Structures are given as C-alpha cells and as structure tokens.
Amino acid sequence: MFPVLIGAALVILALATQAGILVFQHRFPAQGKPIEVTGAVLNVLDIGPRDAAGPPIVLIHGASSNLEAMRHPLGDRLATSHRVILIDRPGHGWSSGSSWETATPAAQGRMIEEALTKLNLGPVILVVHSWAGALGARMAIDDPARLAGLVMLAPVAYPWSGGVGWYNELVTKPVIGPLLAYTVTLPLGYFLAERNARGVFLPQAMPDDFVAKSATPLLLRPREFLANARDLVRLKQAVTEQAPRYPEISVPTVVISGDVDKTVSTDIHSRPFAAAVANARLIVLSGVGHMVQNVATDLVISEIESLIGSAVPGKAAAAN
Numbered sequence: 001m002f003p004v005l006i007g008a009a010l011v012i013l014a015l016a017t018q019a020g021i022l023v024f025q026h027r028f029p030a031q032g033k034p035i036e037v038t039g040a041v042l043n044v045l046d047i048g049p050r051d052a053a054g055p056p057i058v059l060i061h062g063a064s065s066n067l068e069a070m071r072h073p074l075g076d077r078l079a080t081s082h083r084v085i086l087i088d089r090p091g092h093g094w095s096s097g098s099s100w101e102t103a104t105p106a107a108q109g110r111m112i113e114e115a116l117t118k119l120n121l122g123p124v125i126l127v128v129h130s131w132a133g134a135l136g137a138r139m140a141i142d143d144p145a146r147l148a149g150l151v152m153l154a155p156v157a158y159p160w161s162g163g164v165g166w167y168n169e170l171v172t173k174p175v176i177g178p179l180l181a182y183t184v185t186l187p188l189g190y191f192l193a194e195r196n197a198r199g200v201f202l203p204q205a206m207p208d209d210f211v212a213k214s215a216t217p218l219l220l221r222p223r224e225f226l227a228n229a230r231d232l233v234r235l236k237q238a239v240t241e242q243a244p245r246y247p248e249i250s251v252p253t254v255v256i257s258g259d260v261d262k263t264v265s266t267d268i269h270s271r272p273f274a275a276a277v278a279n280a281r282l283i284v285l286s287g288v289g290h291m292v293q294n295v296a297t298d299l300v301i302s303e304i305e306s307l308i309g310s311a312v313p314g315k316a317a318a319a320n
Helices: 003-026 068-078 105-118 133-141 164-173 176-181 185-201 216-220 222-248 270-276 297-311 315-319
Strands: 033-037 040-046 056-058 083-089 126-128 147-153 253-258 280-285
Touching: 003 185, 003 216, 033 105, 040 068, 040 105, 040 185, 056 068, 068 083, 068 297, 083 105, 105 133, 105 147, 105 222, 105 280, 126 297, 133 147, 133 222, 133 253, 147 297, 164 185, 164 222, 176 222, 185 216, 216 222, 216 280, 222 270, 253 270, 253 297, 270 280, 280 297
Parallel strands: 056 083, 056 126, 126 147, 147 253, 253 280
Antiparallel strands: 033 040, 040 083
16 A cells, blocks of 8 residues: 555656646746757857957856856846856756766866857856856866956865765666656755755845746756756866866956855865966955855956956056
8 A cells, every 4th residue: 555655646746747847947938049069959048239349258157057047147237238148057947968978067168168159259258156167167278268258256166075965966866866856856846945045145135036037946847957966966076187277277267255155165166276276366255155146246247347358458458
C-alpha cells in the first residue's frame, strides 16, 4: 500500500510541475531573440540605440537567475544612452544548451563570444555578477580583444571551502536528480523562492517586486533547475584551474563588492582577484551584501560609463 501511495504522490507532483511550467512560461515569456551558437541557442535581448558612442555593454547574470535580474537595475537605465546586450546563460531563462560540458565559465564564455560575433560587435564592456564573475575573468583571459572593459559585481573568482548546497549536489545525481527535479522542486521551490531571494539581499531589504520583475520562478522549471545545479557543482573546479592565470588579464577592470556579502565572500574572491590583476580597481561598499547592482545602481552605472569614456578617444579627456 505504501509504495502505491508514494507512486500516486509522485504522479500528482509531476502533473503539478508540468502545470507550473506552463503558468510560469506564460507569465514570463522570452523578451529577446534566439541566436544559434555551437551547442546552444542563446536568448539575447538587444536594447538601446545602435549608434550610441562607445562600446556596447554586455550584461551577464549569475546563478539562480536570468537576464531579467540584470535588466531592471542596470540594463533599462543604461539603454537610454547606450547599446545594451543581455544574454540568458546556457540552460537559463530562455536559452538552451545546458549539459555537463557547457556548465563551465570557459564553455559559456565561448558561446557568448560566438553570439557577440554573430551580432557583428567589436569590443564590449562586459558586466558580470556572482557566478558570471568566473565567466568574465575567463573571457578576459581567453579573448582579451573582445573586451574594452570588465566590471565584476560580487564575483566568484577563487575556490572556497564547503560545497554549493546539498540539494544542488543531489539533483545532479543520476536517476534521483531528474526524479526530484520533475516532481518536488517546482512545488516546493515556489513556496521558498521569495524567502531565498530575500536571503541573498541581506542585510539590505529585497524590493517587494523583485521576484516578479526578475522572472525568478523560471528557475523552478526542471530543465533550468538542473542546469543551475550543474553550473554550481562544476564551478569550484573551474575557478581552481583558471585562477593561476589571472595575472595575465590586461583588460581595464573594476571590481565592486559589499563587505558583508554572505553569498560570495569579498575576502575570498574580490580582494585577491583585484590584487592579482594589474589593471584592476577594487571598490568595497560598506554594509552592503551580494546584490550590489540593486543596492548601488548609480555607482555601478557611473563605473561602467567611466570605462566607456576611457574607451572612446577624446571623450574621457573632454569629461575632465
């Protein structure tokens, strides 16, 4: 009798998950356009004036999110006077292409570079948050000519002690992982999403409309939850391998972090990265947590525009 009840419960949860997928995808439709790259189709949102002076700005989100998490605090404002490109990383938002092979900063950096080439873009200002900090650093190593400047927001850059959460580890296991992802994750995650998001903002308060504006519920779709878990599980090894190469980075770089970030330690990541990169400037915000782009939006935009000014001949001098 007990196995029958368990089976019935799993069927109900699976049906609820499929219903939830339909609801979330209707509520948060794709805002960009698909660009096919090797191993994926990336969802790319291209906004702002095409003829704006200076290099375009490319915004890349971190873990457990999608391009909307960078669009509302930064993208929409920057697009009033700059061309802005926002990209869902592989497997996130409305991009496909997640696998164990693509769940690394190096692989995703190559995909993003290919998409930028297909958009016929020259050098860009690359702005990355959290998990994508490792991606930004890797692109600065592998393809420095692509970057006119790099802005790292609360970035992951080095290995750390501990793991990435037991549930992320569990759902990447064969059999049990997909079973959980397609039954339990969405119904349970729906009730925990707001609480977890609030935890990332601490000690600042999360904006009341953040979960909806950032399309956070899309993460609960099984394929995206699995993609996110794979990204997290592979991250420590990836940064362990690439960290010794950080002194090679020559791109003008700004690192902005909060001194009470409990999600990505500034002492473990931002401080040593800024020390390793000759052309990097570190800004540590007192009393600020992980979501620096939401908390210090004006400062972040000012630093981005300063890099753009430096990249445009005569513009920086004229501003002084």
